[in-house]
Amino acid sequence: MKSGYWLFILTICLSGSGIAASFAQEYDILHPPLGTEGIYDPENPGIEYLQQPSEALSLLPSSPTGNYVDWVKAMDDSLIEPRASIYGDQIMRAISMDVIMQQTGSMPYVRFPHYDHSLILSCTNCHTAIFLPKKDANPVNMYTILKGEFCGVCHGKVSFPLTDCFRCHSSVRDKRVLDE
Ligand code: HEC
Ligand code: HEC
Ligand code: HEC
Numbered sequence: 001m002k003s004g005y006w007l008f009i010l011t012i013c014l015s016g017s018g019i020a021a022s023f024a025q026e027y028d029i030l031h032p033p034l035g036t037e038g039i040y041d042p043e044n045p046g047i048e049y050l051q052q053p054s055e056a057l058s059l060l061p062s063s064p065t066g067n068y069v070d071w072v073k074a075m076d077d078s079l080i081e082p083r084a085s086i087y088g089d090q091i092m093r094a095i096s097m098d099v100i101m102q103q104t105g106s107m108p109y110v111r112f113p114h115y116d117h118s119l120i121l122s123c124t125n126c127h128t129a130i131f132l133p134k135k136d137a138n139p140v141n142m143y144t145i146l147k148g149e150f151c152g153v154c155h156g157k158v159s160f161p162l163t164d165c166f167r168c169h170s171s172v173r174d175k176r177v178l179d180e
Contacts, residue, residue, distance in 0.1 A: 059079070060074045060079055071120070082119060096114065112168075
């Protein structure tokens, strides 16, 4: 009876550590250890003092593409709180204004969320070097984006990739347009 109990505990522990090991393996694939990713020098003795990406990133909500972290959800869940300045002595200026961009051919409209961007960037990151702050005042289309302009300054480089079509094209088209 008693030995059956211990066997049960042992089984739980073993399968628990098996699960933990397979998680660790999965995160190693998603967030390769420093020095194996072709950026850091594995010979540099200082490398052991750096935090491994998987240690920090595996705690954040995951996303199927890019660097496998859903940064907007991480902010929504208050898991990260980007600073407005290095010393944290300024505040982020958040605005909740969506711009619905409608020149999308047969694709759903693009909902540009100012709120999510303004939690992570300042207005001057985009206005006016990348976008004039006026609806439809910028020649944005997939060609210019793929060339690395407008949304393509960041998306596909430091923010989620351009293959995530419906994360940008997320707004259901005007019903009148659908009926036409
Ligand atoms: C990530 C880039 C980005 C950031 C950061 C950003 N904006 Fe914008 N903003 C846009 C885009 C894209 C548009 C739409 C332009 C278009 O339709 O051609 C826009 C449009 C606007 C407009 C015009 C809206 C309209 O209906 O005509 C205003 C006003 C504006 N932004 C203010 C701000 C302010 C204030 C901030 C900072 C709190 C800010 N923006 C931060 C990208 C950004
Ligand atoms: C980072 C955001 C983003 C992503 C990702 C994205 N688009 Fe777009 N797309 C836009 C914007 C912005 C426009 C221009 C809207 C406007 O000016 O009104 C646009 C326009 C378009 C248009 C209209 C014609 C053209 O060539 O501009 C099509 C079609 C289109 N996108 C298809 C796609 C497809 C297919 C994908 C995925 C492979 C995709 N888009 C991914 C933002 C995006
Ligand atoms: C200056 C850099 C920059 C520009 C320009 C930019 N974005 Fe972003 N965007 C970001 C960052 C950073 C995030 C958050 C990280 C991530 O999700 O990859 C983000 C997130 C988003 C999200 C995710 C919102 C969510 O709920 O998950 C959407 C949608 C989006 N951007 C659309 C656009 C569109 C459309 C444009 C062009 C009209 C654009 N962005 C231009 C940097 C930028």
